[in-house]
């Protein structure tokens with residue numbers, strides 16, 4: 001094995017470590033939606049949402065209705 005191979009191997013290992021970190025992002029939100037108990041998508045948990053898309057949409061719609069009254 002020459003130097004080029006060692007460098008390539010090191011790059012691949014760094015890439016692997018980086019991928020592993022990206023696969024496990026910080027999740028701030030709960031595992032389940034506060035409203036309906038559905039599983040929360042990781043992307044929403046990352047942003048700290050506590051409701052799934054459906055419940056969030058419903059809540060926003062209700063808030064708008066209440067404001068309009």
Ligand SMILES: [Zn+2]
Nearest residue numbers: 033036052055
């Ligand atoms: Zn929900």
